[in-house]
Amino acid sequence: MNGIRIFAITAIVAGILALGYGGFSYTKDTTAAKVGPMELTVKEQETVNIPVWAGVAAIAIGGIALVAGGKR
Structure with a gap:
């Protein structure tokens, strides 16, 4: 498997996850006061x-890269 196919599959999976979850959250520690x-x-x-x-867009770019990468 070459690099273009790996990129294409990763982009498609990332696009599907982005559509499925719609976002993500994380916890950030902040220093409020120091005395x-x-x-x-x-x-x-x-x-x-x-x-x-x-x-x-990620799914479309991944699909185009997958089709274009396989035509070599």
Whole structure:
């Protein structure tokens, strides 16, 4: 399997996952206050939304790369 096929399959899978989940979230630690030896940290949950057009574009680019990569 060459590099173009691996890229194409990865892009298609990433596009399908982006359409299926629509985004992901992660936890970020932030220092709110620091007074002497004491430190107050806050855990914030951030959410990243992936647009539908990005998922569709990833699937389309992966499909084009898969077809173009196989015609050598």
